[in-house]
Amino acid sequence: MKKLSIIMPVYNEKSFVKKAISAVLKAKIGKLAKEIIVIDDGSRDGTTQILKTIKNRKVKIFFQKTNQGKGAAIRRGLKEVTGDIVIIQDADLEYNPNEYSLMLQPILDKRADVVFGSRFLGDRPHRVLNYWHMVGNKLLTLVSNMMTNINLTDMETGYKMFTRKVADELDLQENRFGIEPEITAKIARMKCRVYEVGISYSGRNYDQGKKINWKDGVYAMWCILKYNLG
Secondary structure, eight states: OOEEEEEEEESSOTTTHHHHHHHHHHOOOTTOEEEEEEEEESOOSSHHHHHTTOOOTTEEEEEESSOOOHHHHHHHHHHHOOSSEEEEOOTTOSSOGGGHHHHHHHHHTTSOSEEEEETTSSSOOBOOOOHHHHHHHHHHHHHHHHHHOOOOSOTTOSOEEEEHHHHHHOOOOOSSTTHHHHHHHHHHHTTOOEEEEEOOBOOOOGGGTOOOOHHHHHHHHHHHHHHHHO
């Protein structure tokens, strides 16, 4: 039986983490088996204590001693997966686990090696938030597309799914949010078959715990150049 591995990087998400794990456990993925690889990236708000109470054979939890960043948590998660297909799931539930089936289909049909969930495709519901975040995302996607020559609508999406073969060959280096352009540049260089599917998006604002900021956007631009021209 094929298995889906869900990597969940977690940092200071005590209000969301149990709900997120529960939602992933309940998500329907057909006949596939499921494992959740939770990486607690040095949380300091009580998240660690909550995670230690979770007892489920499908949930494997690993603890980083210090906060190293989302990219570092993803890289650790990639070392622990045992599934045939891998997806990244943030613990804040901005992305809906009930939409895994949408992303899985191109891979299960053997048409795709990588699937991006796009917040800018389709008619699924989206929370209306910061205009300048949207502008920044579109600018980063535009520059990334110019460098990679793949026509994405949402390079910065947190929903990226890969076959295990692709996941094993990525050889990622970034520790923080630069992981998104790094992944994109490397799958382009590997000439992967990439699909996009429209997904819903329930974004958070900073009062609710959103962590990415304009400095991460500037660094993401640097990473686009670094991994495409280097």
